[in-house]
Amino acid sequence: MFEAVTEAIVLDKINQGEADSRVYLFTKDYGKISAKITSARKITSKLAAHFEPLNVVEARIIDKNGPLAVDGLSIKKGKRSGGTVKIMSLVKDLAAEHQRDLTLWNFLNKLLESDAESRNLAEALSLLGYDPSFARCGHCHRGEPEVFSARDLAFYCKKCLSEAKEKEEYAIN
Numbered sequence: 001m002f003e004a005v006t007e008a009i010v011l012d013k014i015n016q017g018e019a020d021s022r023v024y025l026f027t028k029d030y031g032k033i034s035a036k037i038t039s040a041r042k043i044t045s046k047l048a049a050h051f052e053p054l055n056v057v058e059a060r061i062i063d064k065n066g067p068l069a070v071d072g073l074s075i076k077k078g079k080r081s082g083g084t085v086k087i088m089s090l091v092k093d094l095a096a097e098h099q100r101d102l103t104l105w106n107f108l109n110k111l112l113e114s115d116a117e118s119r120n121l122a123e124a125l126s127l128l129g130y131d132p133s134f135a136r137c138g139h140c141h142r143g144e145p146e147v148f149s150a151r152d153l154a155f156y157c158k159k160c161l162s163e164a165k166e167k168e169e170y171a172i173n
């Protein structure tokens with residue numbers, strides 16, 4: 001049976017069903033893993049408290065009909081800023097599952113110690129395979145687009161984006 005003990009950054013945590021949670025982790029050794037925590041929302045569950053977004057945890061994950069987090073101890077609490085939350089959400093959406101990436105791991109760890117700036121978002125996109133430097137607007141093909149849409153996996157200029165306001169967007173400059 002698969003069992004892993006690894007450091008992990010908690011990207012996000014969502015409630016699932018009556019008492020379970022799902023955590024999205026970026027782990028040092030296995031890249032992105034989405035794992036279930038059972039009975040996480042019971043008041044007695046000390047485990048879930050360690051898996052708060054932006055925490056770095058030492059996690060033990062086993063495979064039981066998919067990854068299940070069975071143990072976790074928070075090592076440090078990351079600094080919260082709007083930019084950091086956005087980048088964690090991008091990693092949750094765009095990083096490949098179960099693919100170790102130490103460059104991204106180191107970048108995210110550094111990010112948790114400071115306030116994210118807009119250049120960090122561009123760097124994160126680049127590390128995730130969407131380099132903004134040579135990107136063009138997915139609609140009008142103009143160069144230097146200002147916004148990345150995580151839903152479309154495409155860059156847009158401000159003008160084209162305003163025509164489609166419902167998109168989940170990330171301003172890059």
Ligand SMILES: [Zn+2]
Nearest residue numbers: 137140157160
């Ligand atoms: Zn455009």
